[in-house]
Amino acid sequence: MLNRNYTPNFKNVSLERRLQTSRSRIDRCSINIIKNRDNLLRYAQEYINFSRWLTWEVQTPEIEKESATGLRYASKMYAAFLKLAEQPEQEQTFKIYDLPEVTWNGKGMLESGYAAPSEWLDAYFLAVITRDTESMGSLANFPIETMKQSATQAGPVSYKLVEVFQAYHNHLPDFPMLLNNTMEELLADGDDWSIYIGMGYLETLAALTPATFDIGCDFNEALAKNVQAQERYHINESGPDHAPVDSFLPLQLLGMACMWHDRGNQVLVESDSLPRFLIEGKYF
Structure with a gap:
């Protein structure tokens, strides 16, 4: 463990109060989703953070289902937004x-800085976790050149990460x-994000394909190593006054x-950050 x-x-701020605040916001989703296009993203992020805080709750079937249901909504919202x-x-x-039907266009989104690589990575792995194959397929073909037009510019290697996962999903020969x-680019960058987050993603991905890559450890070893490394990164990044919320449910590693x-393999790593009911797709 x-x-x-x-x-x-x-x-x-008690856990009960935090969860109740999120539940109150989520209860207004059906009203607010029709008011503003950007609420697709805001509520997706609300659902994700709600599920992250739920990992600190006693994991009853009711809590599990509430968490899984929220992630299902978040996956569809994120994919629609992108x-x-x-x-x-x-x-x-x-x-x-069961939410109201909405019709929007995406005018001004790129100018406002949306469609960053970090958003794509969250959206894609939400779809993986919730077994949302429709959203996975849509995101796997999202043009990276469009992403680069966003006003929020990431480092070049962040776009390469998206390219790697798209190549993996689409079984491209240059994967x-x-x-x-x-x-190699992540190692050359050498900053904490590149080493602990980016490399953590790719080490774990490489371990998924042992016939193609030999990284010196099996999948479960790579997963355990990077769950711990990413938690340390998020603790340091958040500082003493903020909770490292992203580490409560690391979407990419969980995905x-x-x-x-x-694929029929055993996930041997036991961690509250990797809820077993999500790994097994119990509610999907």
Whole structure:
């Protein structure tokens, strides 16, 4: 069992209060989703953070289902939002489960800085976790050149990460070369994000394909190593006054654990950050 190195201080704001605040916001989703296009993204992020805080709750079937349901909504919202950025001039209609039907275009999204690589990585792995094959397929073909038009510019290697995962998803023959080259670029960058986050993604991805890559450890070893490394990174990045919320549910590593499981392999790593019901797709 991998114990977390960080435990939230619930003295000032109790877990119950945090969860109730999120539930109250989520209850207004059906009203607010029709008011503003950007609410697709805001509510996707609300659902994700809600599920992250739920990992600190006692994992009853009710809590599990609430978390899984929120991630299902978040996956569809994220994919829809990025679809608008892909074709900004086009009006598109979305019907997400029992929410009201909405029609939007994506005008101004790229100018406002949306469609960054970090958003794509969250959206894609949400789809993986929730087994949302429709959204996975859409995101796997999102043009990286469109992403580069966003006003929020990331470092060049961030776009390469997206390219690697798209190549993996689409079974492109240059996937091994892309992965190796991107690893070299991350090492050359040498900053904490590149070493602990970017390399963590790619080491775990390489371990998914042992017939293609030999990284000196098996999938479960790579997963355990990088869950711990990414938690340390998020603790340091957040500082003493903020909770490292992203580490509570590391979407990319969790998504690759789901991939490993769905191929008939055992995920041996036990961690509250990798809920077993999500790895097994219990509610999907």
